[in-house]
Amino acid sequence: MRFEKILVLDDELIIRKTLQEFLSRKRYKVRPVATVQEAMDQLQGDHDYDLMFLDVNLPDGEGTDVLEAMQGVENAPLAIMITGQGTIQSAVRCMKLGAFDYLLKPFSNDEINIVLQKAAKFHRLVTVNQELTSETSSWGNRTIIGSSPPMKALHDLTRSVARTDATVLIGGETGTGKELISHAIHSESLRRNKPFIKVNCAAISETLIESEFFGHEKGAFTGAVQSRIGRFELADGGTLLLDEVSEISLPLQAKLLRVLQERELERVGGTKTIKVDVRIIATTNRDLLQSVKDGEFREDLYYRLNVFPLHAPALRDRKEDIPLIAASFLQEYSRKHGRKLESFSPEAMELLMRHTWPGNVRELQNIIERAVILSVSGNTIVPASLPLEFQQLVQDSEGTGIQQSTTPETVKQPVAAASNTSAKAEANIAGVAKPASGEASGLVLAGEDFSLAAVERQLILKCLQECKGNRTHASEMMQVSIRTLRNKLSQYKDEGRAEFAEFF
Ligand SMILES: Nc1ncnc2c1ncn2[C@@H]1O[C@H](COP(=O)(O)OP(=O)(O)OP(=O)(O)O)[C@@H](O)[C@H]1O
Ligand SMILES: [Mg+2]
Structure with missing residues (x-):
């Protein structure tokens, strides 16, 4: 999600033009409108505005009408009110209604720049936060499609296990939807409003994975200039997905086992014991039992993970x-x-x-x-x-x-x-x-x-x-x-x- 499309609502042509020219020069896509009605039309349904400049007094209403209409709407753009000197109080009212900031008329280019930078920074923070906690943007509203008997059975099992806190191990070939299933389990669970955090066990280097899991204290190793919170702590209260869990090295498997047993950990280089409340979902496209037989995966960890096994069937x-x-x-x-x-x-x-x-x-x-x-x-x-x-x-x-x-x-x-x-x-x-x-x-x-x-x-x-x-x-x-x-x-x-x- 990029910060790029802006709606400008003002009945004064000169302000619409000034803002449009200034913002277009900065490569934003701008849509100028002169009435509340036009603004509402633009913001209907699946719009893609990131930001809106709203004048307060307009011929067919007030900019606050737009703010009110967008309250509680999930994809509402950030609002910057444009107000005259005499309407400072209404600016305060606007902020209470959820406006992000305001510009006082007449305003300079510098002032526009400042609100833009503030808004872009805020937007970025919100986006990163969303991705980190739920990854909703990349998964959108994608649902598990399939009405074949094996998929129906999988749906039923998924639904029943979702409402528990049981550890789930999802097996299946590559591309069968293991990650999608793990998202579905989280979003149907009581933890759905808490973080969903994923660790791709295959993609993180052996040296970094421990700190990725458990976090580290400042100075714990060369390069640890700041302390860092690990994925287990980030997922506290929510769900942690251990993607491709078979790829974890044996020494780390021992540490993972302890967290799964005790639900507590220490950061790398730290002494304090931290308690975590995390539901674990693990995926694997290898036969984990075979890995146990081959001595590549700890048997005790396998049984800790294999509490509720699910199998994603191959498409063929x-x-x-x-x-x-x-x-x-x-x-x-x-x-x-x-x-x-x-x-x-x-x-x-x-x-x-x-x-x-x-x-x-x-x-x-x-x-x-x-x-x-x-x-x-x-x-x-x-x-x-x-x-x-x-x-x-x-x-x-x-x-x-x-x-x-x-x-x-x-x-x-x-x-x-x-x-x-x-x-x-x-x-x-x-x-x-x-x-x-x-x-x-x-x-x-x-x-x-x-x-x-x-x-x-x-x-x-x-x-x-x-x-x-x-x-x-x-x-x-x-x-x-x-x-x-x-x-x-x-x-x-x-x-x-x-x-x-x-x-x-
Ligand atoms: N039943 C399904 N209905 C709709 N989309 C699906 C379904 N199964 C998988 N997909 C889509 O297929 C892609 C691959 O799914 P996913 O990443 O969950 O697979 P995976 O089993 O985790 O694969 P890998 O083992 O390679 O990581 C995703 O874009 C996912 O949304
Ligand atoms: Mg996957």
Whole structure:
């Protein structure tokens, strides 16, 4: 979350203009409005204003009306009141209503700068605090999607364990949603208004992890210039997520065991014993019991953690969840990237269902974001927007290169890609490339684009022209199904390819 978008409400044109020019020069995005009504309209629903300058006396009300309307609203921007000399008292009233600061008219550029700096600093503090305590910004309102039997069972278990203080160990392959589940447990627990703190045990260096866990006192080691509070203390009253717990070294496992048993710790270099009230959730994508057998993980710690085990199932074992999860990512990324995508073509969905998803939901998420970015026009995700290996799944099973169009990557690999074409497709190209009129070649590649996709387009265009737009004849000529041809044409229509206009 950056501090960047500002609403300016003032009925005096000169003040609106001055503020707008000044703030725009500083690269803020500014929206000037002259009435309370316009300001309210801007602040409806899911707006993205970070700050607002509000005049007090306006033709259709007072700036305080806006303040009042925003009270208790979660994403309310910071408010800076603009007041005249005579209305100092109203400025005080505004502060009581939650205004952040005020500017006294007439104000100088320096004064604007000062309030801006104060507001930016405050905004930063709030953001850091939010991220540290709940990480709500990165997790947003994401919910665990899935209605397959294993996911239903997981939902039930998650819900029942959430309300207890039991330690939870979540296992499962990478990308199956272990971290998401841990967030869900915290937010359904009685600790939900307390901090949710995560330690990524795999990412922190061996030398720093102890201080990361328990904090340190000033001078505890070289570089410890200030004392620092550790993650256990930060999580006090709330939940601590030990992400990838299998990666902790044996010496630290011993220390961790003690905190889990006694619920007390000492900071590194400290002597005072600190009591902590923390609910522990641990995740692992390794088989922890195997690590115990291999002597890499302490057995006693394993049993301390494995109080309530949960397993996040692999996506390939619950393929029926794919359409639902895919649709949710489609919506999310269409909004994010300003696209109007609404659905998947049946062919594209079939490819998603065939894939085995070694990277699980994270892989699905990435594939969909990529497809959304590649789908510049149209409202449907087509196979061409999926990675090449997905399309090969179908090519392998159907033995034809023409049915599925190429990905944008193939566009960059001209001759090599064309040489992958199956013998059947090559025969087709050759057949059509020598029309009855005896021209040397019927295929003239526009703009010297030798990609397979371009060759395919040219071939289809040529056949359609040859058959005077009769799709049945054209598809017979190419030896592909009429449905394939129809899909291709609809794809070209979505892509805005004018040369096909007469055949749509
Ligand atoms: N059931 C689900 N519904 C919606 N989104 C999901 C689901 N499962 C996972 N995700 C999303 O997939 C991504 C990966 O999930 P998460 O980070 O929780 O996986 P993980 O199991 O912790 O993976 P790793 O072991 O690699 O850390 C996240 O963006 C998460 O929001
Ligand atoms: Mg994880």
